[in-house]
Amino acid sequence: MTTTITTTTGARRGLAATLLARRGAVYLNESAPFPPTSALGSLAGITLLEADLLERGYLLSNDLRQVLVRNTDTQLATIGRVLLADIDAALGADRDHTPLFRSFPASTPTDTLALYVDRVLSLLLQTPEQPCVLCGSRTTVQPVDPCAHLVCTSCFDGADLSACPICQRPIDADDPFLRPQHHRPTAGARRALPDRLRILAHGGDLADRMADATAELTVLLSRTGALSPQDTDDLATLLDHAGDRTDLQWLPETIPGRETKARVLAWLLNEPDHYQSVLPAVTAHITTATDVLRLVAVRSGGDAGLVTPTRFTAIPRPLRRTLLQALDRLDVTLVAEDMRRHAQAWKHLAERLHPFEYATRYPKAALAVAVLRETALTGDVLSRTLEATARRVPAASTNRPKVALALWSSQVETALAEADLPRALTLLAQRPGELLRRLDHVLRTAGDDHAQNVLDTLEQAAPHVAPAVILSALGEIRTRTRKGTKRVFFPKGGNAKAHITADERAPLPDAAVDRAVSILTGEILRRAGRLTPVDTAVIDAGLHGVIAPFAERTASRALVTLPRGSELPLPDGRTVRLFLHWMESADSGRTDLDLSAAMFNDTWDHIGTCDYTRLRFAGSAAVHSGDLQSAPAPRGASEFIDLDLDQLAAAGVRYLVTAVFSYNNVPFDHLAEAFAGFMARDEDGNTGAVYDPRQVEQRFDLTGQARASVPLLIDVQGRTMRWLDIVRGVTGTHHAVHRHAHDLADLGEGLTGLFTSGARIGLGELATWQAAARATNVVVRHLDGSTAAYQRQPEETTADFAARIGTPLTDRHVDLHATEVNLAYLLRGDLPLAAGGEAYALHPAGLDARQVRLLGASDLVSALIPR
Structure with missing residues (x-):
């Protein structure tokens, strides 16, 4: 038997890990059946492997289990070891995650100032062979290795601490001050499965792996926009396995x-x-x-x-x-x-x-x-x-x-500056994409008298524009009938920055906006209508909180590919645990990253923080694990914050903005590694391992020249999480979240306003348009499990059908369990699809890439290619 799983080396994951993440597939050559005794031995090994996978939020499909059972125990051990290593690397579970206070959150001090005073007094006044300056004990003071700070074992609990309590930097694991106690999961504690649970399928043998790699390469080559950093890494991996450069049969004629x-x-x-x-x-x-x-x-x-x-x-x-x-x-x-x-x-x-x-x-x-x-x-x-x-x-x-x-751009600028609209429209018609990018400006220049000319030119130009440009223009123009307060820009750059400024533009006339929206929406529907028709499509209503992808060039490499700006519900009755891990490199020197949370009320007034300056907020509403101030290799360092949403809401918190700051201003990309994320903990959050890979819902890399990251915003009272994935420009050192509270409030309020205004197209909208153009029957699944069915009527236009989907004007009931579904847009891939169908699922779950074409969010946009 030959296994085709390989380990990931370097920053880029290997082919096996790439296909595991993209297709949920494991590739194994099937072996001949073994005698019953050998098979029985393998069953025990498979049971252990299944338990290990379940602890990471993965399950084995029946077909993969049947192939694994044909392997010897030695072969199974090799397969399992490499598979688990790839999964652990994706989850961040391959690193040590010991917090400063080992019994976090229970042992986190209630008085951060008192802890700071004790540290300062010990540092300044404690001398060798003298009584402890804090408690007066004569035999409990000893230096720790390697910082040599004098620490009293009575005042500082070595069984709970993982670093020097004075400088909060790691010390030798064999230092007698440390008396670590091993914390194991409490027997019988409830541990729910994560939303991102995935069922692993058998992808086939070596030939199947290469065929699937070619298929994934084709998908990436068909994308019309810039790839995300993770897709860029995967592209490089897939190219390296594309074969001989002299055989270019896989290379398409055009790469958009x-x-x-x-x-x-x-x-x-x-x-x-x-x-x-x-x-x-x-x-x-x-x-x-x-x-x-x-x-x-x-x-x-x-x-x-x-x-x-x-x-x-x-x-x-x-x-x-x-x-x-x-x-x-x-x-x-x-x-x-x-x-x-x-x-x-x-x-x-x-x-x-x-x-x-x-x-x-x-x-x-x-x-x-x-x-x-x-x-x-x-x-x-x-x-x-x-x-x-x-x-x-x-x-x-x-x-x-x-x-x-005589350059085209100069002519356009001159025509617009001179208000020569006919000349400007003639030039802009030569480059339709530029017309859509400048549509708002041109309509304002045209005024009421000439708006019709602009819209006529738009109608002729729209069929020739890239899909991402159409979606961006549609989102922007449909909000322009009302006076805005703020404008948000995402400048092209190496990091995802957001620039917020006052919106001083006058609103556009309703009639002009309505026709522009009709033209652009009609073009999207026409393009979607050229895709393969299907009988039945299913849309999850929860996708309306997910934003169609934009500015993917700066998206973070993440466990779950969630477009920036998307909002998802948080699990009920569970604690949200934020986490951060980093490890210094030879170039970075000592580096102190800080995990922080800033709390705001309904009007975005700053009402509290939870960070190294305040380890607890409102009792146990927000609890920090302690400030580790260096992260030497190979262990690195980890920090956590537990958030009890009920207690936060009771304390008057409406919005909570999370942030990671580089205290001493070292860029993230100077570190050997740095990643953060969150997990959804069960109610008994004080029990179990502090880093539970099974409960990790999102993990993302901290990269680039940034020194501050703002990954997500939590609406505490609405019980939702909005994925921001933004960096902030900061200068100097000694960063703390309370010093940036005003900027974080502006950022949170501005981005919340942007993504709730309709200025960005939702993935649910895009799914509705595509389903209406392709399907005869469309079924909407609501969050409570109920469904609403819509059937295209004989005289109904695609635009009217799309507008009716999601309204109370439903048709006959459809039993999804007895219906062949050919097209689906889902939050979770928990719906059986017909063989050869297409599905987008934020969490693929049990969807098998061999039976169903799995779509990414970017694929939904790229499918709308122009004529």
Whole structure:
């Protein structure tokens, strides 16, 4: 028997872990049946493996269990060890999670100030071989290793502490001061299964694994927008297993995602020996000058999004010629336009490409660079070549001392500044995406008299725009009939930042907004109608709290892929336990991360905190596990906060914003590792292991140059969690949450207002539009388990059908257990689907990727490709 499970190495997970996360599949070669005695021995091993998986929130499917039972105990042990290692890495359960106070939350001090005073007095006044300055005991003071602080074993409980009580930094595990007691789960304690529970399926053998890897690669290559960091990592893993670079049958003719395309082309160019085979494919996929810039940036180890500057590496001559040839066959005006968007980067890249050396062979490429660099025309051979080329370009001007091009963006800005709407619309119609991005501005410029012209142009442009742009424009424009108070921007960058400012725009006329919404919604429905029709579709009403994905480039790598801004209910009667773990690297030095929570009332007034400055809020409403101030390898350090929602609500808390600060301003990406998340604990939260992987609902990485992360916001009274996944710009050191309370209030209020205003399309809305366009029957499942069925009527338009879904105007009752469902949009994959069906599920649960096509949130957007 051969197992195809491999361990994950480095920051990027291996192929087995990738397919495990994306498809819930384990790949094993089936072995011949063993004698009954051997099989009986394996049954015991499988039972142990099932118990270990259940402790992590996973179950074995029947088919996977049947394959595992054919293995010997030795083989089963190998399979189980590697499988559990991959799962533990995803959950963060492969790290030590001992808090400062081992019996947290019970042993967390009630008086944080008194604890601080005791620490300071011991540090300043305690001397060797002298009585304890706190209690007067003569024989209980001893130094701890390695910090050598003098600690009284009577005043500080070594059985409960995991670090030096004075400096709160880890000490030697064998130090006699430490007398750790092992805390085990209480027998009979109730421990519910997590919402993210997943049933693992047998994916097949080695050939099946490669086929599934190719299928997942195809999915990523079809995405229209920028991939999330986790999808980017998975793309690299899948490419490494795509096969020989000379066999490019898996490579599609077009790759709609620009950054994805750059990464794929750069991967093809990793082996210079294969240039002869791959260079034609590279040339065929380059359609803009920015494609060239992205490709070279990725090849040089830089950013495909072109957010951060890249130091370009040397470019071999064959590749140099290929890139110049690709530029030369494009419209020189568009090339010059693209170059100006990233002028500094292109000036540096031109030094590597040497376009003027090839000016006679690739004259248009040389002309575009000359326009960018404002090259003087001196009458030499190069100047004559540039002038001759420019004379063939209508938009070019060859008046010495330099050549120039009339660029599209300059013409648009001039037309808008001069209120020349006909000219602006003519130009914007040439680039439909830009029209939608500027729709609000253009409608305000047009006023009531010319709004109809704008909307007519919009109707002609909409069919040619990328789906993410349409969804963004629709969300924004439909909220513009009322005066806004704040605007929220998510600037393109290496971290997910939110910029909030006052909204000084006047509202738009109702009639103009209504028609714009009708045009954009109609276009979405038309595109959805081109997808494969089905008979019955199911939609979970709970998806209306989930936001369609946007700005995924900066999304955190997470256990559960939840789009930014999404709101989900929290389990009733359970404690929310926040957690943070980090480990220092050689470059970071001593690093102190702090897990914090800020509490606000209905009007966003700051009413309390729970962090290292205040370990308890309102008794046990919020309890901190203690402030560890360093995290040396290999153990690292962990902090926790327990939140009792009932007690928080009784204390007047409406909103709770969680945050992670780097106290001494060390960026997250300087650390060996850093991650955080939350788990839903049962009511008896004082029992059991402090870090219970079974109860982990979300775990996400802390990365990038950020020093402060704001991952989520809890509506205490509404019992919901909103996933923010935002970083904050902070300066200096000694960060504490109360010092940032005002900024956190503005952030929480601004983002809550944004995501509840309708300015971002909900995944439930998108699911409704797609189901209405594709299905004859649509069933809505409500949170209480009830259903409502809708059947398209003979004379009913798709738009009318979509508008009726979710209303009381229902049709006949549908028994889902007796109905073949072909399409589903679910919170949990607990609904049987017909073979070959499609399903989006936030938590896939028991959906089998071999039987059902599993969709990601981004796939729902990418499916709406333009004509």
